[in-house]
Amino acid sequence: MYPVTPSRTPSSPMATHHFEPSHYHTTISPHEPVLRIADGDTVMTSTVDAMGKDARDKPVTPRGNPQTGPFYIEGAEPDETLVVRLDRIFPNRPIGYTASIVAANVVDPAYARKLPERELFEWRIDNQSGTATLLKPETKLGSLTIPLAPMLGCFGVAPSDGQAISTATSAEHGGNMDYRGLVAGVTVYFPVFVPGALLHVGDGHAAQGDGEIVGTGIEISMEVEFTVRVIKGKRIFWPRGENAEYIFTVGNARPLDQAVQHATTEMLRWLNEDYGLDLIDASLLLGQCFEYDRVTSSIRRTR
Amino acid sequence: MYPVTPSRTPSSPMATHHFEPSHYHTTISPHEPVLRIADGDTVMTSTVDAMGKDARDKPVTPRGNPQTGPFYIEGAEPDETLVVRLDRIFPNRPIGYTASIVAANVVDPAYARKLPERELFEWRIDNQSGTATLLKPETKLGSLTIPLAPMLGCFGVAPSDGQAISTATSAEHGGNMDYRGLVAGVTVYFPVFVPGALLHVGDGHAAQGDGEIVGTGIEISMEVEFTVRVIKGKRIFWPRGENAEYIFTVGNARPLDQAVQHATTEMLRWLNEDYGLDLIDASLLLGQCFEYDRVTSSIRRTR
């Protein structure tokens, strides 16, 4: 629906890069790029899970949503827009992990006293059947089986002003959005803050409920394939996205009321700039049709 | 899914009451009941719109989500649960109204300065085709037509401790929840605070986006039919509901983070008490499956 009109038809054939990561980052920042790619190129790569464990379920890097990348996209300049189509995202190992208890900040403060300590639970992931099955320890849920809905919890571009933003949190640049809508088939738009945009990807979830209220999705390593485009001269302020049914904006902030403000404002801008609707047109439309998902619950933790 | 097992099989045949309101309330409170009904009874009645206008589009009572009722349900006692099945809700006039501009509190504070003053827009409502069509003034949206999704914005039971809570706001007793999920076919559960529960109904919307971000749905008078049951000895803390697909809880509070806390806590209680899941079972389930709608944006306005 959003008219993606990259500034140029790629002059050379679009390449597909196979990239095997050898190191990871737990901040999103202007780190040294691992690969330079062109507007229109596709990357096939892999991500470790949030605890830093790879496809063999072995720890290869410290925990904390370690990121693969960054990828330098030629031609992406500050105040322009990077388009990332998530082509494929699928688990590359049969075991995923979730925490066992809701976070203290999503229940009433007095109720928080009832919460037991967090433990890790294992899920069996089956790409064939497209399911995740609760494995152990044993619970009353038995072999609870839910559909796979593989997504990236944390990805984004290097932020402005030389910031290195922890992969525990999120902002205008993306980051730890933990939004279950960010699945294969979705196109995501990021504001560009530094030359080359510097895209980072990581924190795959085999499935996740809204708001990641236990503090994890089903954490797992992933194979990830994505294709990038640049929209020259187009400036946006917050991540945007589109899938077959929706256009959407992502407001990453605490408190939730502020996230609502960011997402709503960005949607008004979008409807104004690309659909020609003024504030009254857009309000009439959104007022009766807008839907809010819970965008993020990312909790900034004290060490 | 929720096992509705009223305390008794109604001993007498269940009655259907046709009730024509003659006055309305803009607080939800232990007002004098307009009708006493039995557990299992059905009521067919009507509601005026948020501005106090009736089926002829004529003002009959002051503005502010005026409520029809309250209805006294025999056998409902404090610390028990009132079950309200919304049997039918449909507009009884062809004209609805919306405000024209998003509320200042759902956009970035600096962006709020761009918002023009609110005006009222008219929509044509057609029960036959099941549509609402933007009528006037003219906008770039032309004859924007959307599906009808008739709902009650404000309804609930008399609150605790002799409170009279404005129909501009919402709390444990329900009230101005403005939740688009409260449509015909849904069963709603309310905590009971006073003998007879004292159910109030009003504030019909022909359709509404999440969060009622322009401060209105398509405001309209309604025909409403509902059936009540009492669950003796069952205590809940926040409104609950179920439809063909979901069970849900409603947390009415500001800020949104607190609404999330109330709704999540109430769902944990529900899963524990009626589904036998402990906190870990429930967390494992919700963590990967929970969905959050934006429950309410009800803005408490300074006069």
Added chain:
Amino acid sequence: MYPVTPSRTPSSPMATHHFEPSHYHTTISPHEPVLRIADGDTVMTSTVDAMGKDARDKPVTPRGNPQTGPFYIEGAEPDETLVVRLDRIFPNRPIGYTASIVAANVVDPAYARKLPERELFEWRIDNQSGTATLLKPETKLGSLTIPLAPMLGCFGVAPSDGQAISTATSAEHGGNMDYRGLVAGVTVYFPVFVPGALLHVGDGHAAQGDGEIVGTGIEISMEVEFTVRVIKGKRIFWPRGENAEYIFTVGNARPLDQAVQHATTEMLRWLNEDYGLDLIDASLLLGQCFEYDRVTSSIRRTR
């Protein structure tokens, strides 16, 4: 500093009323007035403590910040301003009570799990020495002795629109503000919503820290003396006050950021209307001189 210019010089000598309460209210609302007084009159009365216990430490009414009153002030009309000078507030018994543990909502959610259950502690109150001394149970604090600073936690006028607002909470009408600045010598201004204003007073604290973070001050019954004036034709939106050093405004809301917005906006209005400062003048002044106390932490509790 604020130019109190009541509409008229009282035509009759100002009276002092001694009022002995016989019943109390746990909502602030248009209850039947207990006394009608004139502009300029003084009332000497007493209040029970938050638990409903009187000067003999005996329960005489249900708990929950029971209010003495309401007092009908002749000549006070909606959209005008009631001026209440707190002449004297002092404990009328030697025993006060506090809760023993901070509320779960003022500590980090994860930390809340460490909090033990609330108990009541006793303090000895000595008007002669002007001190409160921790009595029992025994703690490492020994006979902790702090200065008396008697204040009213909950008082205000009947709210708009027929609301009956619980004395557990606060809003434009005042209510459970729990602001330690509301001591003898202070003049408080309330917006008037109903004829006669209907002033309620209660919830005395012998002393209290900012934000009443344990959920209580030192709860105690009080002798209270106040004098009322009416400012005809003057409309305010939130409570205001002044003491020997400050003028101040009181924003009662959750979250705290919204309380800040209400209080700041009301101060801007005040500086504009009564001191002739435009928004830039007022901003320059407040920007470098404004002080924020934490106005309220009143927690709305689920039953």
Added chain:
Amino acid sequence: MYPVTPSRTPSSPMATHHFEPSHYHTTISPHEPVLRIADGDTVMTSTVDAMGKDARDKPVTPRGNPQTGPFYIEGAEPDETLVVRLDRIFPNRPIGYTASIVAANVVDPAYARKLPERELFEWRIDNQSGTATLLKPETKLGSLTIPLAPMLGCFGVAPSDGQAISTATSAEHGGNMDYRGLVAGVTVYFPVFVPGALLHVGDGHAAQGDGEIVGTGIEISMEVEFTVRVIKGKRIFWPRGENAEYIFTVGNARPLDQAVQHATTEMLRWLNEDYGLDLIDASLLLGQCFEYDRVTSSIRRTR
């Protein structure tokens, strides 16, 4: 009051370093240190104003609370505590600047529409008389003169995990706290996250109201003198401070309710660890004696 017992008596005489900055940072981060100093040493240096202008009122670095430093303190290791005594802070030029209008986020959302655009106003700073006087443009305030109360708005130590945190915001490491209590004579305690702590200082204000509600204090370049100590083996979680009258903790977060939670939790820890009070002792004390200043309103701005 807080028993500062550094790990060792400095074995060598404590040095005083005169440091003239040649470059500045707009993130707080593990930047290359400009100077290595010992436990017990004193530094005399200068800071530019928030706009990057120096003692001659000339721009020497880009705007955004540019920081002098970082200073590497020998012996400071992660999970230990850095003590910074602010010995002297005074303006080194006669001109300061403030913005002219309150930020949109500190007034009611609907009221925000009345706010004019921000401009810069000039103040004359006089160290001799200890005053700041509003200079121009002209306003109804005339030559408003207020006492100097020089403070540092933004300072702190390198954060954890390789983060580079913008000087527009604040967190556990300090940063843009904009707390008017951080004046000469105060001792500040920071958690240490990286070897050497890496102290940054900047953003001097000749005076500032609570919450920096216009988005600026009186912005000015400063001479700053501070002395550092290390408390070996002592771990804290949020900045702490003490002056002649108070011990205090600083919770840097949005929303304000979360800042309250951080600051209260840190104070409970402090009272427990260093004063031997358990949670009940501490609650009894804080409940009746705690004072909250408004710590910060730092607004994270979209570019």
